[in-house]
Amino acid sequence: MANITEVAEAAGVSISTVSYALSGKRPVSMDTRLRVQAAVRELGYSPNAGARMLAGRRTQIFALTEPLRSDSHAPTHMSFVLAASVAARRHDYDILLLTDEQASAGMSRVAASGLVDAILVLDVGAHDERVGLSRQIDTPTIFIGVPDDHEGLVCVDLDFEAAAALAVDTLVDAGHRSLGLIGQPVVAYEKSNFPPRVRRAYEASATRREADARFFSSGDRASSADAVRAAVDDLIDSGVTGLVLHAADDVHLMVLARLAERGRRIPDDMSVISVGTSFDAAALLPVGIDVIPLIPEASCELAVELALQSLSPEPPEVKLHLIAPTYLSRGSVAPAPRS
Amino acid sequence: MANITEVAEAAGVSISTVSYALSGKRPVSMDTRLRVQAAVRELGYSPNAGARMLAGRRTQIFALTEPLRSDSHAPTHMSFVLAASVAARRHDYDILLLTDEQASAGMSRVAASGLVDAILVLDVGAHDERVGLSRQIDTPTIFIGVPDDHEGLVCVDLDFEAAAALAVDTLVDAGHRSLGLIGQPVVAYEKSNFPPRVRRAYEASATRREADARFFSSGDRASSADAVRAAVDDLIDSGVTGLVLHAADDVHLMVLARLAERGRRIPDDMSVISVGTSFDAAALLPVGIDVIPLIPEASCELAVELALQSLSPEPPEVKLHLIAPTYLSRGSVAPAPRS
């Protein structure tokens, strides 16, 4: 808890020299630099955060707003929080958490008090009250997810539309004419932003490729096992041979289990692609499934960089940053069986 | 982004009066108080966070360290983060997140820079490196969980030992002489602090009551379904009639499913008590199960209060705060069948 004055005395220099020696914003002779560094080490000096915030222009803190809705998938959510935290630290920033009611009220609060330099928005809803708020405050705000009304907002996300299209194209190219999508729980299509984006793009792509496209949600929470089983049965019985999954890890397992029970092999009888997969599919799934992953690290790193840019004299020009999908092949897609 | 000087001018008073009118630390006449409040509203004034940290003695920020180990149960973890955040806000505090490597390095950092007033420790391991760290820094630290070596530390947690004992006593009192415990995944017993506390207390209580006690983990992650099924079969075949569960929600469902498959009814053939349950069992489970819940809100609220006390002139004297278990009866315990 030593302060800059004590360091200056110990090093036999003025406090401004200490400041410059540490920040490097002004040339300092090698000799004094070393003396300062020694004093810093000896006293265990660390600049006072409050004083820095006040005197400097930066707080070195980002707010992270996340409603923590009970319907959001906890493990995925945690990956994003972790990724945001790691990305922020890499740029010497800390993360201040705004959950629940605070997700909106807290945004105004931290913006008004100048507690944070920028705000990262997680768990973005299709219609999100934080959209309106972000337009009122002058603290730069980055959305990780794309709300319906994103006019003028800075948004980062996986290009879910392109991902869905890539999955459909891959299956149709392999000769599959009858496709199925097993997606998120019902509520996710009402509250979140990306499930409908995947579904719409899936259906549009199928239409474009003149393929038959069915859709099933993965049920509400309690009955998901039954819903998934019924969906798989329906798909099998209606002759679907190309299956797209956009769902949680346990739903993947249920689908695989049911396919096995019904004697369907992957990829011989059914080609499968998992889209927007946020878990380590390779580690979790007993069978190799082609994956178009959702990579939290990529979104969050980009979001942090955009936040930093927003602080600079020239803010980012591009508002919508969609990350191109990548395709990991694991042998779960085969040519369609002759019919 | 107005500052206190502008508010003072608008209200026609001095800045100190503004400060006191807002903090209430000095009597202010009703008249000027109202004028100040009006000016505050009009200008959208909110005290600058950095200035407050510097001038006042408080930062109004708690750090929350959580390694976010992949083996910790994500939904439970999120409940604790949310509960901590809500409890902190109730006392006008924000939460700064320290994850991963930062969980330890970050602790020193925020302590040294005076960024936070206190540190809350989550996801406590039996042997946790943050224990040693907390003894070196002078920022008050509250552990939510009890590490093996907790000499001199302030810890808050559910009294897991008492909870396990309560479960055993309840079953033995009902006449059950042969008990089983299906617990956490294997790794949890090596890394976390509370699973072994439950297990030890379970076994000690059974010994004390002269009952037979078996134990099963809920497997490692991949094979948990098989492990749980095998455990239930084993318990049934060895004549266990009193079952204690200390596991995640999905394990509960698996256990119930297997009991049903084996034609065992609750409570007629098997009495069941869930210990340290961190989810809403009533909502999730299809059958009513007696529960001794783990209530994140309780632990976190207490932790926040202790943090605040640590800041006051008289720090808390009691170091170990174990929250007494509560028993929610839902009819899953019945007298043991005559043998």
Place this chain on the structure above:
DNA sequence: TTGAAAGCGGTACCAG
């Protein structure tokens, strides 16, 4: 290459 000093925006003490 270095030092002195003016803020940054509050808090809280000292006067009145």
Place this chain on the structure above:
DNA sequence: CTGGTACCGCTTTCAA
């Protein structure tokens, strides 16, 4: 009940 003002610890401009 209210005003003036000395800090809090650092950054940065101005001078040397």
